[in-house]
Amino acid sequence: MDQHMPQARHILQSTFGYDDFRHHQADIIEAIIDGQDVLTLMPTGGGKSICYQIPALVRSGTAIVISPLIALMQDQVDALQQLGIKSAFLNSTLHASEQREIEEAFIHGAYDLIYMAPERLLNSYTLNLIDRCEISLFAIDEAHCVAQWGHDFRKEYQQLSMLHERYPNVPRIALTATADERTRIEIIEQLALQQAHLFINSFDRPNIHYAINDLGNGREELLKFIKENHPDDAGIVYCLSRKNVETTAEWLNKKGRTALPYHAGLHQDIRQEHQQRFLREDGLIIVATIAFGMGIDKPDVRFVAHMNLPKNIESYYQETGRAGRDGLPSNAWMNYGLKDVINLRLFTQNSDADELFKRMMLQKTDAMLGLCELTSCRRQAVLAYFGETLEKPCGNCDNCINPPETWDATIATQKILSCIYRTKERFGAQYIIDIMLGKDDERIKANNHDQLSTFGIGQEHSSPEWRGIFRQLVAHGYLATDVEGYGVLKLTPKAWPLLKRSESPQTVMLRKLSKASKVKKKRSSSSSNAAVRRFAQDLSTHDQELFEQLRQLRSTLAKDQNVPPYVIFPDKTLVEMVIAKPGSESQMLEISGIGEVKFSRYGEAFLNEIMNR
Ligand code: ADP
Ligand code: ZN
Numbered sequence: 001m002d003q004h005m006p007q008a009r010h011i012l013q014s015t016f017g018y019d020d021f022r023h024h025q026a027d028i029i030e031a032i033i034d035g036q037d038v039l040t041l042m043p044t045g046g047g048k049s050i051c052y053q054i055p056a057l058v059r060s061g062t063a064i065v066i067s068p069l070i071a072l073m074q075d076q077v078d079a080l081q082q083l084g085i086k087s088a089f090l091n092s093t094l095h096a097s098e099q100r101e102i103e104e105a106f107i108h109g110a111y112d113l114i115y116m117a118p119e120r121l122l123n124s125y126t127l128n129l130i131d132r133c134e135i136s137l138f139a140i141d142e143a144h145c146v147a148q149w150g151h152d153f154r155k156e157y158q159q160l161s162m163l164h165e166r167y168p169n170v171p172r173i174a175l176t177a178t179a180d181e182r183t184r185i186e187i188i189e190q191l192a193l194q195q196a197h198l199f200i201n202s203f204d205r206p207n208i209h210y211a212i213n214d215l216g217n218g219r220e221e222l223l224k225f226i227k228e229n230h231p232d233d234a235g236i237v238y239c240l241s242r243k244n245v246e247t248t249a250e251w252l253n254k255k256g257r258t259a260l261p262y263h264a265g266l267h268q269d270i271r272q273e274h275q276q277r278f279l280r281e282d283g284l285i286i287v288a289t290i291a292f293g294m295g296i297d298k299p300d301v302r303f304v305a306h307m308n309l310p311k312n313i314e315s316y317y318q319e320t321g322r323a324g325r326d327g328l329p330s331n332a333w334m335n336y337g338l339k340d341v342i343n344l345r346l347f348t349q350n351s352d353a354d355e356l357f358k359r360m361m362l363q364k365t366d367a368m369l370g371l372c373e374l375t376s377c378r379r380q381a382v383l384a385y386f387g388e389t390l391e392k393p394c395g396n397c398d399n400c401i402n403p404p405e406t407w408d409a410t411i412a413t414q415k416i417l418s419c420i421y422r423t424k425e426r427f428g429a430q431y432i433i434d435i436m437l438g439k440d441d442e443r444i445k446a447n448n449h450d451q452l453s454t455f456g457i458g459q460e461h462s463s464p465e466w467r468g469i470f471r472q473l474v475a476h477g478y479l480a481t482d483v484e485g486y487g488v489l490k491l492t493p494k495a496w497p498l499l500k501r502s503e504s505p506q507t508v509m510l511r512k513l514s515k516a517s518k519v520k521k522k523r524s525s526s527s528s529n530a531a532v533r534r535f536a537q538d539l540s541t542h543d544q545e546l547f548e549q550l551r552q553l554r555s556t557l558a559k560d561q562n563v564p565p566y567v568i569f570p571d572k573t574l575v576e577m578v579i580a581k582p583g584s585e586s587q588m589l590e591i592s593g594i595g596e597v598k599f600s601r602y603g604e605a606f607l608n609e610i611m612n613r
Helices: 005-016 025-033 049-058 070-082 096-107 118-122 124-131 155-166 181-190 218-229 242-254 268-280 313-320 338-349 355-373 378-385 410-422 429-436 442-446 463-476 516-523 526-533 541-561 571-580 585-589 596-611
Strands: 038-041 062-066 087-090 113-116 135-140 172-176 197-200 208-213 235-238 259-262 285-288 303-306 330-335 406-408 479-481 489-491 509-511
Touching (some): 038 181, 049 062, 049 113, 049 172, 070 087, 070 113, 096 124, 113 118, 155 181, 208 378, 218 242, 218 303, 242 285, 313 355, 313 378, 355 463, 410 429, 410 489, 463 509, 585 596
Parallel strands (some): 062 113, 062 135, 259 285, 303 330
Antiparallel strands (some): 406 509
16 A cells, blocks of 8 residues: 555545545545546546545645636635635636735645636646646546537647646546546547546446436426425526526426526626525525536535436436435436427437537437436436446336336347348448338348348337337347447347347337326326435434524524535535534544534534534
């Protein structure tokens, strides 16, 4: 073990108040302290920050954290200062005099960490400044912004490769919660991280309950969902259009919830104010377009609701991932309709992108639809999409809890697989369907595919029905799409036993292509389960009152300092306090999230509150 690891562990315990490292944190920290480059992929809430914060404290010099959103730097620095860590940010919100002061202190080594956006870092003035400072490491947060393939592309991120050339001896750590392989490859290439240690965490977020429904009146369903599960919790509601954002927020306000709109059409000051209130007040709902959310660190967002279909699984997972960063039970809820599906397709088809890109987008759309139509565990499917295997169904999604009706599609599946096999895995879904329907088509004839035994064997379903089956087969992993983006469907190892009927008999069950109304009734009762498990409701009435009291105290302390409440203590720490009811300093320090500095600031106040009950 690295000689510095005991020191790192000590910081984890005394400064951050945590018992142990999670996942790969220890290995990542060790590599960085040792001066090596690291690329780490971890889901939101996985604990990325301490992967650079602890090395920043162990290594000598100042760590530069590159982060895309200046609006959030204040909160990040506030959170560190609460822990007694010397940190600052450099961005355009500072007055010239403040900036000069910080630069001066930076040169004199006053900070362990300093945050800046890439534009700031890359200008020659800042680079000259950095040249005069001792730098412990570069942390490139939200590193997927470097990837054009990704969904938050920022062109300044691509220039960050210069760090490597200009400061070859300073270790770099790139961090992202984006899991897909293409983005990962692009990050490595763009940032010249070929030599970096790669740490990929499980992307599972077990505390998030996933539910997707296509029930008619989305808004009413949303209200019902919120009332049943989150009567006073903070949450995000995503809508596609600005107009829907406005009307949904208004409507929720009429129904008795405080809901604030957020979209790119609102004045910058209003957006800033709404975001700020969402972070600082308890139990607010923000209704937003996807313009909202990147880098939002609020750990106690208890639900994320989608009123439309996200454009792909990456977006869905990233957006829903903003729920429950603190690890407590949370809900990802989505309502979508046929219109969404059509709009999404039109949007992709009519985009100005080149053909290849369009085809990739269409595939992503298909995968997203597959997730919606799934009859089996949603979590297994999402994780499989990111290349991860979850052995057993999760038991914490709508399909696991209330399985939808299915039909035996084994024969239909075999027909598809056989047709793909006979056409040598070189075609897309529509072509295969045309063969199965026995379509009179020039291309089919030219390829002699009208001579195949599978020509015309699929008359029992319509073309759209077959497409639905195809989508489900992709989602279930019987078929894979080509990485190059040509829409070609290939058989996966999972498909082979089905194709060779001689082997162990296997059935494929797919979601029934039935009338929506039938499914409706069955599924309407599915969403309330998470409520049962909500932590606060598991507490006794007495403890719930104490929890409320501690929340009040936290709120007051936060307001006094103008910081978000979770910066003082996260909910999880409050829950632990309620359960353990510490009566002394040493008992208090055993609680996760309470380190020495936090204790010295707030320990007494919370101890008193607990003991005076
Ligand atoms: P990310 O940036 O990956 O979304 P954060 O760094 O914000 O995640 O961490 C998520 C939460 O988990 C935070 O509240 C953080 O303090 C907590 N956390 C991180 N590492 C640990 C650990 N080893 N033990 C307990 N809690 C941790
Ligand atoms: Zn499941």
